[in-house]
Amino acid sequence: MEHSHxxxxxRWIGPHGIGRFATEVQDRLNFTKLFDGAGNPASFASSVRLGRWLAGSGAKALYSPGYIPPSGSRLPFVFTIHDLNHIDVEHNSSxxxxxxxxxxxxxxxxxxEQVLTVSEFSRGRIVEWAECDPDRVTVVGNGVSDIFHAQVVPMQPGYAYFFCCSNRKGHKNEKRLVQAFKLSGLHRDCKLVFTGNADVELQQLIAREDxxxxxLFTGRLSEIELASWYRGAIATVFPSLYEGFGLPVAESMACGTPVITSEVSSMPEVGGDAALYVDPHDSDSISMAMLAVAGNTELSKQLCARGLVQAQNFTWDRTAGLVSTALARLPLH
Structure with a gap:
């Protein structure tokens, strides 16, 4: 599929959620006119720079995999709003x-011409917030990279562990997960492993809870290492308070690992009938789910089997195909 005009x-391509989406779509759709200007694509001047570049690019339209539209350009465009967390999540807002x-x-x-997004949850929020015609917003979903599969060599660090693929942002709800881990008593038999590096607040809480x-924290991981950590875990615990999609849910399922996640925002859409859902505001709810998976081999096997099926709903080929279909409707004069 090529969209030469x-x-x-x-600029969105990079090692983060939107970056993964941008990379996978570009790999499949082979855009040839690329705006790769320096600077943060999410800055205030970014929209103006994009519009200026577009005017002299020779292109007939624009597709952006991120949420910054072109300012001052009359060309038709499609852009992607993955979620409204900068509005909906207090500590990500200003x-x-x-x-x-x-x-x-x-x-x-x-x-x-069209706004693309990654879940029905995000679509509903965009339509409500922008007060736009629901037909303007199309769900294209996300995919799971081929690196995540059940034959991955599991990480074997010498201890049993629960795994949380996360960052230190407040809506990831990590403090409550640490408290739930302590509450469960599971810390006597296993560990809790987070991706990335600890920050001061989380370290202080971990010390207070002894x-x-x-x-533990893995530091920065390659995707192959991430897949191994998923694969070796008792379960992936992802008690986030807000996600446009929640890629760790689908990635972990693709690796054949049970998933415990929140019953809010987009997580039930991604997890389907294959995850164990918790109230992310309640440490008891999270700790009970962790105990249930750790103590019940049958439940664990059931979640694994369902998860492998559920993860097949999310492929980058499907996402790129839906993006391509939306772009095919652009009026190119």
Missing amino acids: IAFDS ALKRLYYQLIIRPAVHRA LQDRV
Whole structure:
């Protein structure tokens, strides 16, 4: 699939959620006119820079895999709003971000030929917030990279562990997970492993709960290492308070590992009937689910089997195909 007349904002490509989406879509759709200007694609000036570049690019339209639209350009465009966490999640928001969404992104939702998003949850929020026609917003989903599969060599660190693929942002709900881990008593038999590096707040909580040698951090991981950590875990625990999609849920299932996740936002959509759901605001709920999976081989096997089936719903080929279909409707004059 090639879209030679459509420009692509390639600044989003990188080692993060939107970066993964951008990479996989570009790999399949082979855009040839790429905007790779320096600087953060999410900055205030970014939209203007994109619009200026577009005017002289020779392209007939633009597709952006991220949420920044082109300003000052009359060319038709499609862009992707993965979620509204900069509005919905208090600690990811600020007066400046809210202003940007109000002044730049909301009008762009009405100007765009189509807005793409990754879940029905996000679609509902975008339609409600922007007060736009629901037909303007199309769900293209996310995919699971081929690196995540059940034949991955499991990580064997010499101890049993629960795994949380996360970062230190507040909505990831890590503090409550640490408290639930302590509450469960499981720290006597196994460990809790987080991706990335600890921050001061989390370290202080871990020390207060006397879990210094029971809660560990992997540092930065390659995707192959990440797949191994998923594969070797008793379960992946992902008690996030808000996700546009929640890729760790699908990735972990693809590796044949049980998933415990939140009953809110997009997680039930991604997990289907294959995850064990918790109230992410309740440490007891999280700890009970961890105990249930750790203590019940039958439940664990059932979650694994269902998860392998559920993960097959999320392929990058499918996502790229849906993006391509949306772009095929662009009016290219």
